[in-house]
Amino acid sequence: MLKLGFVTISMIASLAIGAPIDKFVVWDKNPTPPPLNVTTLSGEKISLTDFSDKTIVLNFWATWCAPCLKEIPSLLELRKQLPKKKFVVLFVNYGETKDRVESTWNKIGEGAMTLIDPEIKDVKAWIDVGLPTTVILNRKHQIVYKIIGDIDWSESEIVDVIKSIR
Numbered sequence: 001m002l003k004l005g006f007v008t009i010s011m012i013a014s015l016a017i018g019a020p021i022d023k024f025v026v027w028d029k030n031p032t033p034p035p036l037n038v039t040t041l042s043g044e045k046i047s048l049t050d051f052s053d054k055t056i057v058l059n060f061w062a063t064w065c066a067p068c069l070k071e072i073p074s075l076l077e078l079r080k081q082l083p084k085k086k087f088v089v090l091f092v093n094y095g096e097t098k099d100r101v102e103s104t105w106n107k108i109g110e111g112a113m114t115l116i117d118p119e120i121k122d123v124k125a126w127i128d129v130g131l132p133t134t135v136i137l138n139r140k141h142q143i144v145y146k147i148i149g150d151i152d153w154s155e156s157e158i159v160d161v162i163k164s165i166r
Helices: 003-017 064-080 099-109 155-165
Strands: 037-040 043-049 056-063 087-094 112-115 133-137 143-148
Touching: 003 133, 056 064, 064 087, 064 099, 064 155
Parallel strands: 056 087, 087 112
Antiparallel strands: 037 043, 037 112, 056 133, 133 143
């Protein structure tokens, strides 16, 4: 039991001090994502099928989550570096009201689309541990990577990995 605790602590420590790319977990479970039916702040219904043939970077965040707010600017930078015809970066809020999300997003979102699921109907199935969580889906909309915790998405090594996903 003591050995298991040491291994767990070692893994957490290595994640904390490792390179951001080290947080990329190759998804070797069922690659089929759970449903995700959410709405835009203007009330338009959105699902993953609306982004056919695009690689999706799907970031789950909340206004009360300091690491989420720290990470968003680098995701917005990543969004600028990806060709819009092949990639989309989506921000999905975790269970907050439209008004609360809109108030924060108008200050930080730089015109990017954020989606809401105030009742946490579908979003809950995507989150294993906590926020922020980012899931990367290939163009067939299969889960390729899952990243838990904040990283700097604008680092060239990460941008290259994202661009290589088909």
